Amino acid sequence: MFEGWNAVVLARAQFAFTMSFHIVFPAFSIGLASYLAVLEALWLWTGREVFINLFNYWLKIFAIAFGMGVVSGIVMSYQFGTNWSAFSDKAGPVIGPLMAYEVLTAFFLEAGFLGVMLFGLERVGHRLHFLATLMVATGTLISAFWILSANSWMQTPAGYAVNAEGQFVAADWFRVIFNPSFPYRLVHMVLAAYLTTAFVVGAVGAYHLLRDSHLAGPRVMFSMAMWMAMLVAPIQIVAGDQHGLNTLEYQPAKVMAMEGHFTSHPDGAPLILFGWPDQAAGKVRYSVEIPKASSLILKHSLDAPLNGLDTVPRENWPPVPVVFWSFRIMVGIGFLMLGIGVLSLYARWRGLLYQWRGLHLFALAMGPAGFIAVLAGWFTTEVGRQPFTVYGLLRTPDSASPLAAPAVGSSLLAFVIVYFIVYAAGLTYLFRLMAIPPHHGEQGPRGDIPARAAGITPAAGVAAAGSVG
Amino acid sequence: MTAMIDIATVWAFIIAFAVFVYVVMDGFDLGLGLLFPLFPAKADRDVIMNSVAPVWDGNETWLVLGGGGMMAAFPLAYAVLMPALYTPMVAMLIGLIFRGVAFEFRWRTTQSQRNRWDLAFAGGSLLATLAQGIALGAILQGIHVEGRQYAGGWWDWLTPFSILTGLALVVGYALLGATWLVMKTEGALRDRAYHLSWSLLFAMLGAIGAVSIATPFLHVQYAHRWFTWPNVILTAPVPIAVVAVTVLVLRSLAAKQDYRPFFLTLLLFALSYAGLGISMWPYIVPQSVTIWQAASPENSQVFMLFGVAVLVPLILGYTAWAYWVFRGKVTPGSGYH
Numbered sequence: 001m002f003e004g005w006n007a008v009v010l011a012r013a014q015f016a017f018t019m020s021f022h023i024v025f026p027a028f029s030i031g032l033a034s035y036l037a038v039l040e041a042l043w044l045w046t047g048r049e050v051f052i053n054l055f056n057y058w059l060k061i062f063a064i065a066f067g068m069g070v071v072s073g074i075v076m077s078y079q080f081g082t083n084w085s086a087f088s089d090k091a092g093p094v095i096g097p098l099m100a101y102e103v104l105t106a107f108f109l110e111a112g113f114l115g116v117m118l119f120g121l122e123r124v125g126h127r128l129h130f131l132a133t134l135m136v137a138t139g140t141l142i143s144a145f146w147i148l149s150a151n152s153w154m155q156t157p158a159g160y161a162v163n164a165e166g167q168f169v170a171a172d173w174f175r176v177i178f179n180p181s182f183p184y185r186l187v188h189m190v191l192a193a194y195l196t197t198a199f200v201v202g203a204v205g206a207y208h209l210l211r212d213s214h215l216a217g218p219r220v221m222f223s224m225a226m227w228m229a230m231l232v233a234p235i236q237i238v239a240g241d242q243h244g245l246n247t248l249e250y251q252p253a254k255v256m257a258m259e260g261h262f263t264s265h266p267d268g269a270p271l272i273l274f275g276w277p278d279q280a281a282g283k284v285r286y287s288v289e290i291p292k293a294s295s296l297i298l299k300h301s302l303d304a305p306l307n308g309l310d311t312v313p314r315e316n317w318p319p320v321p322v323v324f325w326s327f328r329i330m331v332g333i334g335f336l337m338l339g340i341g342v343l344s345l346y347a348r349w350r351g352l353l354y355q356w357r358g359l360h361l362f363a364l365a366m367g368p369a370g371f372i373a374v375l376a377g378w379f380t381t382e383v384g385r386q387p388f389t390v391y392g393l394l395r396t397p398d399s400a401s402p403l404a405a406p407a408v409g410s411s412l413l414a415f416v417i418v419y420f421i422v423y424a425a426g427l428t429y430l431f432r433l434m435a436i437p438p439h440h441g442e443q444g445p446r447g448d449i450p451a452r453a454a455g456i457t458p459a460a461g462v463a464a465a466g467s468v469g
Numbered sequence: 470m471t472a473m474i475d476i477a478t479v480w481a482f483i484i485a486f487a488v489f490v491y492v493v494m495d496g497f498d499l500g501l502g503l504l505f506p507l508f509p510a511k512a513d514r515d516v517i518m519n520s521v522a523p524v525w526d527g528n529e530t531w532l533v534l535g536g537g538g539m540m541a542a543f544p545l546a547y548a549v550l551m552p553a554l555y556t557p558m559v560a561m562l563i564g565l566i567f568r569g570v571a572f573e574f575r576w577r578t579t580q581s582q583r584n585r586w587d588l589a590f591a592g593g594s595l596l597a598t599l600a601q602g603i604a605l606g607a608i609l610q611g612i613h614v615e616g617r618q619y620a621g622g623w624w625d626w627l628t629p630f631s632i633l634t635g636l637a638l639v640v641g642y643a644l645l646g647a648t649w650l651v652m653k654t655e656g657a658l659r660d661r662a663y664h665l666s667w668s669l670l671f672a673m674l675g676a677i678g679a680v681s682i683a684t685p686f687l688h689v690q691y692a693h694r695w696f697t698w699p700n701v702i703l704t705a706p707v708p709i710a711v712v713a714v715t716v717l718v719l720r721s722l723a724a725k726q727d728y729r730p731f732f733l734t735l736l737l738f739a740l741s742y743a744g745l746g747i748s749m750w751p752y753i754v755p756q757s758v759t760i761w762q763a764a765s766p767e768n769s770q771v772f773m774l775f776g777v778a779v780l781v782p783l784i785l786g787y788t789a790w791a792y793w794v795f796r797g798k799v800t801p802g803s804g805y806h
Binding site: 067075082089090092101111112113116120123163404407414445 | 526529530532536538540544549550562565573574617618620623765766768784795
């Protein structure tokens with residue numbers, strides 16, 4: 001099987017597949033960890049039961065999502081070596097330390113305190129438990145810092161030199177870490193993670209409000225989620241715009257692909273809303289355009305000249321249709337998010353936030369919006385980096401392992417089958433948890449399992465701890 | 470250049486340390502998966518699972534550090550070894566996925582489906598353990614390198630020796646799992662684990678013996694390293710210590726002690742691991758790439774060394790705290806809530 005296939009294409013497919021299935025979990029758990037920290041803080045501060053109920057409710061969901069993120073993440077950390085060994089050899093001295101710091105500063109912090117966060121409330125007391133929650137939330141953010149720094153360096157490499165073996169080496173670690181696109185990407189991704197979580201929380205709240213608009217828990221979570229949509233979506237649109245301007249400066253070919261600009265426009269480029277980019281012909285078919293609007297957005301001037309892909313050698317073009325369309329999906333969802341935020345503000349003003357079924361249906365439909373936007377955004381930026389792994393410096397085919405297509409194809413097939421089984425099950429269990437509303441006396445992970453309900457009293461925990469002697 | 474030599478050596482020990490901590494920590498929790506089929510009762514399985522649920526992902530983080538650290542500190546070795554060990558690595562990852570998700574999934578489902586996730590937990594643990602052991606054997610037997618790349622096929626790892634090391638690791642992890650249960654459980658469950666510990670201990674001693682006898686035949690350099698004068702002054706203490714620790718394990722088991730069998734088994738692992746180190750040194754890809762050839766530039770290794778020096782003690786500290794919070798015997802009903 002897979003004889004005669006292109007091993008590099010298979011390796012790219014494997015990376016895209018395993019990465020796409022991985023990234024949705026960190027995106028969700030970065031936001032959810034912070035949300036859990038907020039809920040626990042509100043509980044400790046106000047003492048209101050609704051907050052601890054919500055905390056325990058989302059904690060069970062967090063446990064599953066986090067576990068799936070961990071196992072799919074281990075796959076990523078080894079895939080650099082298995083499928084991209086030439087890249088690892090050449091870029092390892094620069095990229096490797098950033099990832100090692102991610103493990104040392106973030107992964108251990110998350111994993112070390114996760115056990116206490118999930119199962120330790122009765123064992124360590126409220127304050128230490130809150131500390132554990134904060135550590136897990138901080139860990140997810142530190143993790144985002146390092147991995148986005150590594151990714152950004154591949155997009156906008158800086159502070160490097162090349163040694164005699166042809167390896168990239170660091171000339172200036174500060175410039176490596178804080179490379180030109182990193183601050184923009186970090187802000188854009190962390191906000192995306194917060195929005196992703198907010199829309200899941202909002203959808204679950206909306207689902208239960210549709211059935212019973214008097215439930216305290218769903219009311220609180222729906223309201224919190226709608227505040228997030230109202231406040232964070234506009235910030236995210238501004239951050240995305242800034243990120244785009246940064247990309248125009250450092251990776252102009254990516255922006256040309258996003259915009260569908262095959263040809264240069266010396267006196268104002270049109271904004272192509274929709275169309276079918278034809279890579280071979282070098283033009284966008286059936287395009288719907290707003291004249292000069294692209295120059296206005298990217299250069300803040302109607303008549304500013306904008307170069308097109310005709311200024312870039314063809315062998316350096318990214319696959320335009322993928323970049324063009326994934327970008328539009330992301331932007332479209334961004335504006336839908338802003339839309340629901342504005343609607344929720346109106347509903348709040350009219351006192352209809354918990355009664356307006358149309359708004360609840362809209363929020364329910366928007367539940368997966370964050371995930372789709374995150375994936376579309378990553379497709380835009382990663383496919384837009386092609387045909388390079390280190391932008392402008394190391395080409396993708398020169399980065400791959402010396403493996404024959406059958407090896408890469410078989411492992412791809414194995415991952416597809418395994419992920420299908422595991423993710424189908426995981427999503428089923430997540431939906432099952434979300435389908436039940438948070439209730440009075442909500443228990444954390446394991447607490448809702450009847451066979452074990454006998455031992456939930458703190459006394460049993462004390463007895464177990466005491467038996468060590 | 471002398472500074473380069475020193476820091477590459479330091480990093481070789483750091484990576485070796487990370488991998489050893491991984492073997493120690495994930496060893497017993499993979500071992501529990503291996504023993505799962507021998508404990509069919511749901512109540513027993515709940516207790517077994519709960520005895521590691523709060524710490525398992527911390528344990529696996531050491532594997533990420535081993536891999537990520539190797540990419541950073543010895544990128545050439547990482548780039549050669551991973552394609553050479555392609556199939557075992559993919560198998561290990563898939564095994565770890567199944568057993569990892571089973572920790573959460575089996576609590577969220579019905580009886581019949583729970584049995585399926587129990588199977589995933591056991592099967593995933595077996596697959597991951599076998600793959601790790603086979604990878605170890607494949608590294609020891611040598612890897613075909615040309616230039617800066619792996620130059621063999623994708624089935625080169627499969628030999629009788631690598632199968633032997635795969636099975637040896639299964640036995641070893643199962644013993645760690647059994648002695649862990651002796652330490653962490655009570656009553657009938659502990660008794661079963663106790664009896665298993667005896668037979669697994671003898672199996673492990675046999676496995677150590679078999680791998681030790683086979684290794685010198687792989688490469689004349691290995692035999693040279695172990696058996697020629699004056700090397701033997703340095704190498705002889707290892708087998709002598711193995712015998713001494715074996716006596717201690719036997720005595721602690723005979724005395725039905727709670728803690729000692731587990732920690733003494735860890736000591737056996739440490740000695741076997743030291744033996745591997747003696748065979749391999751100073752190669753990171755045996756007989757073709759030394760740690761100095763594979764080392765990343767000094768400024769990469771120095772940059773990370775700051776982090777390791779500050780953070781690893783911190784990590785060991787809060788990891789120890791997490792184990793302390795969940796210390797003591799795990800009994801049905803008094804599990805973690």
